[in-house]
Amino acid sequence: MQDRPVLTASQINDELLWPVFELRRRHVLAFLPPFILVMAGAVAVTILIWQGLWITGLQRPAFWGFFIVNFVFWIGVSHAGTMISSILRLTQAEWKRPITRAAEVMTVFALVTSLIHPVIHAGRPWRIIYWLLPYDFTRGIWPDVRSPLVWDPVAITTYLTGSILFVFTALIPDFAIIRDQSTGMRRTIYGALAMGWRGTPRQWQLQGIFGILMSALILPVFVSVHSIVSWDFAASVVPAWHVTVYAPYFVIGAVHSGVSMVLTLMAFMRWIFKLENFIWEDHFDAVGRLLIFIATAWLFFFFLDFAFSFYTREEQEIAVMERRLLEWPFNAITIIMVMTSYVIPIPLWLNRKVRRNIALMFWTSILVNIGMWLERFFLIIPAIERKQELTFLWANYVPSLTESVIVLASFGMVAMLLIIFAKLVPLVPAWEQKEGQVFRSEVQIGEVTVPAIVRESEEPRAW
Amino acid sequence: MTMSDYKWGMAVDIDACTGCQACVIACAAENNLPINLERDFTERRAIAWIRIERYWEGEYPNVHAYFLPVLCQHCGNAPCEPVCPVYATYHNPAGLNVQVYNRCVGTRYCANNCPYHARFFNYRRPTWPETFHNYLNPDVTVRERGIMEKCTFCIQRINAAVRIAKRTGTDAPDHFMTACEQACPTDALTFGNLNDPNSRVSQLFADESRAYTLQEAIGTEPNIRYLKGVATAKAGSDEMAAAAH
Numbered sequence: 001m002q003d004r005p006v007l008t009a010s011q012i013n014d015e016l017l018w019p020v021f022e023l024r025r026r027h028v029l030a031f032l033p034p035f036i037l038v039m040a041g042a043v044a045v046t047i048l049i050w051q052g053l054w055i056t057g058l059q060r061p062a063f064w065g066f067f068i069v070n071f072v073f074w075i076g077v078s079h080a081g082t083m084i085s086s087i088l089r090l091t092q093a094e095w096k097r098p099i100t101r102a103a104e105v106m107t108v109f110a111l112v113t114s115l116i117h118p119v120i121h122a123g124r125p126w127r128i129i130y131w132l133l134p135y136d137f138t139r140g141i142w143p144d145v146r147s148p149l150v151w152d153p154v155a156i157t158t159y160l161t162g163s164i165l166f167v168f169t170a171l172i173p174d175f176a177i178i179r180d181q182s183t184g185m186r187r188t189i190y191g192a193l194a195m196g197w198r199g200t201p202r203q204w205q206l207q208g209i210f211g212i213l214m215s216a217l218i219l220p221v222f223v224s225v226h227s228i229v230s231w232d233f234a235a236s237v238v239p240a241w242h243v244t245v246y247a248p249y250f251v252i253g254a255v256h257s258g259v260s261m262v263l264t265l266m267a268f269m270r271w272i273f274k275l276e277n278f279i280w281e282d283h284f285d286a287v288g289r290l291l292i293f294i295a296t297a298w299l300f301f302f303f304l305d306f307a308f309s310f311y312t313r314e315e316q317e318i319a320v321m322e323r324r325l326l327e328w329p330f331n332a333i334t335i336i337m338v339m340t341s342y343v344i345p346i347p348l349w350l351n352r353k354v355r356r357n358i359a360l361m362f363w364t365s366i367l368v369n370i371g372m373w374l375e376r377f378f379l380i381i382p383a384i385e386r387k388q389e390l391t392f393l394w395a396n397y398v399p400s401l402t403e404s405v406i407v408l409a410s411f412g413m414v415a416m417l418l419i420i421f422a423k424l425v426p427l428v429p430a431w432e433q434k435e436g437q438v439f440r441s442e443v444q445i446g447e448v449t450v451p452a453i454v455r456e457s458e459e460p461r462a463w
Numbered sequence: 464m465t466m467s468d469y470k471w472g473m474a475v476d477i478d479a480c481t482g483c484q485a486c487v488i489a490c491a492a493e494n495n496l497p498i499n500l501e502r503d504f505t506e507r508r509a510i511a512w513i514r515i516e517r518y519w520e521g522e523y524p525n526v527h528a529y530f531l532p533v534l535c536q537h538c539g540n541a542p543c544e545p546v547c548p549v550y551a552t553y554h555n556p557a558g559l560n561v562q563v564y565n566r567c568v569g570t571r572y573c574a575n576n577c578p579y580h581a582r583f584f585n586y587r588r589p590t591w592p593e594t595f596h597n598y599l600n601p602d603v604t605v606r607e608r609g610i611m612e613k614c615t616f617c618i619q620r621i622n623a624a625v626r627i628a629k630r631t632g633t634d635a636p637d638h639f640m641t642a643c644e645q646a647c648p649t650d651a652l653t654f655g656n657l658n659d660p661n662s663r664v665s666q667l668f669a670d671e672s673r674a675y676t677l678q679e680a681i682g683t684e685p686n687i688r689y690l691k692g693v694a695t696a697k698a699g700s701d702e703m704a705a706a707a708h
Contacts, residue, residue, distance in 0.1 A: 052608045053569075054586040059507035061580055063571035123569015123584065123609030131548045131568050141550055141566075149548040149570055236576045237542045237681055384575060389678060390533065392516040393580045395507045 007277065012433050013177060016426040019273050020178060027423065030272045034415035041409020044402045045120055053123060055402045061387045062397035067121035068232075069376045070407045073257065074114030074414075075156070075229050076250070076372065080258025081107025081163055082222040086215035095286045097436045098278040098428045102269060102418075103262050104167045105427075109417040110258075111160045113410050118152070120406070148231045155221070155228040162218045169210050172197050173431035226251045233380065240320035240383040245308055249301040256291070256298045256341065257372035263287055263365035265418070267358055269427055272419075278428045281356035288355035292346055295368070299342050316388065323382045330382050333374050341371025469625070470558040471616050472657040472686040473641070474667035474674070475532055479651035482515050482530035489646030490534075493617060495603045497589030510583040512614040513643050532652070534643070535560060535581040535614035536677060536685030543573035543582060551611070558657070558686050559616055567610035574611060578678050582613045616654070617641040657686065 007015070019027065048055060058065050084103035088096035119125050131143065132153050143150050175194035179187055197203060230250035233241040266283060269275045309317040324330045345364040348354045355361065386394050421427070490496065490513050499509040513534040520527045537560045543552050544560065551567035554560060574582040588608040591599065599605065602619035606612050624639040644652040655664035668674055673690040676683075 052587060053584070054506075054508070058571075058584075058586070060574070060583065063574045063584060118570075121570075123567070123571065123611075124607075127568045130566070131570070143548050144545065144550050146545040147548040147572070148546065149572055232572075236546065236572075237578060238575060387575075387580070388578045390516065390578075390580055392514075392518075392531075392533075 007437070009434050012430055013181070015277055016428050016430045016433070017178065017181065019422055020424065020426065026272055027419070031416065031419050034412035034419065037409045037412025038416050041406050041412065044405040044409065048120055048402055048406070049125055055400060057398045057400040057403060059395055059397070061393055061395060062381065062384050064380065064384060065397050066399045066403040066407050067117045069373070069380055070410055071114050071117035072229055072250070072376045072380070073373050074110045074410060075226060076254030076376070077258045077261045078107040078110040078114065078159070079222060079226060079251070079254040080262045082218050083255050083259055084262060085166065086218050086222065089211065089215045094436060095283060097432045098275070099262060099266055099283060100432065101167065101170060101429045102265050102427050104163060104170070105421055106261065106265060106414065106418065107163045108160065108167055109414045111156060111163065112417070113413050115156065116410070148228065148235045151228045152232065155225045159221050159225045162214065162221055166214050166218065169207060169214070170429055171425055172207065173199065174425055174429060177430055178425065223251060226254045238383050238387055239314065239316035240309065243305065243308055245301065245304050249305060252294065252298045252301055253372060253375055256294050257369050259287060259291055259294060260365040260368035260372070263361055264369070267362035270358065273422060273427060275428055278433060281358065284358055284361045285352065285355040288349045288361060292349050295342055295346050302338070320383045320386060323386055324378060330378060333378050337371045337374040337378055339371070340367040341375065468658055470657040470686070471537070471621065472558070472655065472664050472668065472688070473616070473644070474653045474664050474688050474690055476651040476653070476690040477529060477531060478690065478692050479649040480515070480530045480532055481649055482517060482528070483648060484515055485646040485648060486513050486532060486643035486652060487511050487515065489642040490614070493600055493603070493642035494615070495599050495605050497585070498591060508586045510585070510612070512583070533579055533581065533677070534687070536579055536683065536687045537616060539684035539686060540682060542576040542578065542681070542683060546572040546576050559618065561618070562611060562613055562615070564604055564606055564610050564612070569609040569611065571611065578681050578683065582611050584611055585609060
């Protein structure tokens with residue numbers, strides 16, 4: 001890593017900011033597929049709201065389907081931002097610098113996308129406001145705080161607010177750079193966004209304090225958000241949903257899929273925005289190593305879920321587990337899930353050469369997310385289709401075309417928002433990059449060479 | 464008498480049920496249920512507040528069919544109630560599990576959490592042929608698409624009876640019936656006030672030898688009890704035998 005070319009501050013600016021000032025063909029080409037998906041999704045959502053939920057595959061007893069699965073998936077992906085930027089910031093992992101912003105922004109966009117799902121999934125979306133806000137003041141009727149569906153919006157809006165603050169404060173110095181390099185309308189807009197940033201020592205100090213503070217404050221939210229989402233299921237009386245292990249299981253699964261999604265994103269950043277000088281093989285290597293740990297923890301919870309069911313020896317729960325493992329199509333889903341999210345990628349990632357091969361990392365990270373999407377399906381659907389003992393009403397859920405289009409469109413939406421974002425501000429934080437460079441540079445004092453700046457408790461580390 | 468002096472309940476005599484489905488039809492007519500077309504059954508979205516579940520027992524030729532009428536159990540400790548974010552379903556003082564259609568936003572969480580599959584979602588906007596419009600019961604709301612509905616214990620009849628009782632100064636009005644009870648040819652369904660120890664339903668509830676509740680293990684404390692003789696229950700599930708001991 002030390003033999004990497006050291007870029008000057010203006011080189012960093014040029015290399016990171018060109019997508020903001022120039023429009024290239026590859027940007028348009030990258031933008032089009034997600035845009036088409038989003039348009040298809042918009043049509044599907046319009047039809048859905050106009051026609052009603054009969055155009056989905058939902059029935060009785062499977063009242064929840066693809067929308068909830070996808071909702072949980074995107075909430076999961078949103079955990080990458082905090083994982084990368086807050087936990088790695090607190091542990092002072094220097095390598096996270098170039099990927100923090102992309103991860104955080106993906107968090108925000110994944111949350112926004114996920115929030116669409118409960119809304120369109122409701123029977124009367126136009127009345128959704130009564131779910132989220134206290135409404136009937138005159139009769140003293142308030143949303144029921146006993147319902148996990150009230151905890152959800154509280155947790156998610158907290159997380160969304162925190163993430164937006166996180167992203168925005170980290171953006172301020174870069175807004176200022178763009179402001180200083182542009183003229184006219186753009187200067188005015190970025191000037192307003194930079195909020196008077198002049199780069200004074202006091203401003204840097206405040207910005208640094210805020211970053212550390214937010215990292216620490218958002219950690220409990222990081223754990224709570226997906227726990228609360230899992231309680232949508234765990235707080236019910238449906239066998240196999242009603243388990244305490246769901247909260248940590250969902251959180252670790254969320255981190256697994258989120259961090260893998262960051263890998264996918266890093267590969268795209270290199271290809272579309274030419275960020276080879278910033279996102280190196282070393283970063284893929286580091287994220288890969290992190291993922292080996294996370295994935296193994298996830299696998300532990302996967303087995304734990306079964307262990308708890310078999311340990312209680314409750315007939316109904318064992319029946320659901322049996323369905324997950326043995327009955328079509330869930331046996332296939334289980335196999336694909338375990339293969340794609342663990343058995344295939346992890347042994348590959350153990351190999352250093354693979355971890356430094358960007359194409360391989362890209363495809364394995366895609367595999368992990370296929371697996372993690374199926375995991376949500378595997379956790380949610382079999383239990384609800386075979387609910388309780390009244391066998392008379394068992395039924396299989398078959399998703400409809402509309403639902404599938406909306407699910408695909410959600411992927412398009414996150415991609416499209418990310419590309420739009422990358423055209424407005426650099427995806428790699430320029431100031432963090434420079435800061436990292438300063439920390440890495442060394443000065444000659446007499447006969448010894450020492451790091452230019454030493455932070456408390458930080459030894460120059462070879463990662 | 465005030466509303467809280469009543470606790471409505473129903474006894475369902477499985478030994479008497481012949482599975483004729485008259486209750487299903489009566490309920491649909493009384494409560495303005497949408498007409499279930501073939502499509503609704505194949506899509507598994509048919510709405511029937513009371514349904515007859517038919518279970519087979521034994522091997523051919525000694526096959527025995529028994530019928531289990533299932534409706535909303537009006538649980539004392541209802542799983543559907545705490546999960547609704549907008550209080551569209553709540554417990555009223557008379558022990559009824561009440562659905563407030565106007566509040567419902569259609570999250571369908573209550574339906575997921577109902578162990579009895581007694582809750583129904585209006586996937587489509589209900590429509591009736593022109594000629595049917597005058598047949599709709601004016602005392603019952605027609606439900607919009609996108610909301611949940613379920614058995615109300617014919618709350619319109621309860622309210623009318625309570626009003627009459629209040630006006631005439633009589634005690635518990637035990638002389639009215641729910642639509643399903645009224646239609647039942649074998650008297651398998653008995654509805655009434657559980658707070659009145661002399662009501663027929665209270666006496667049936669007290670029948671230790673036959674009364675049990677559905678899925679007792681979940682602890683929902685239903686206001687509906689099923690009656691089943693021990694002799695036939697022995698051949699049934701463990702749960703039935705345990706409940707009828």
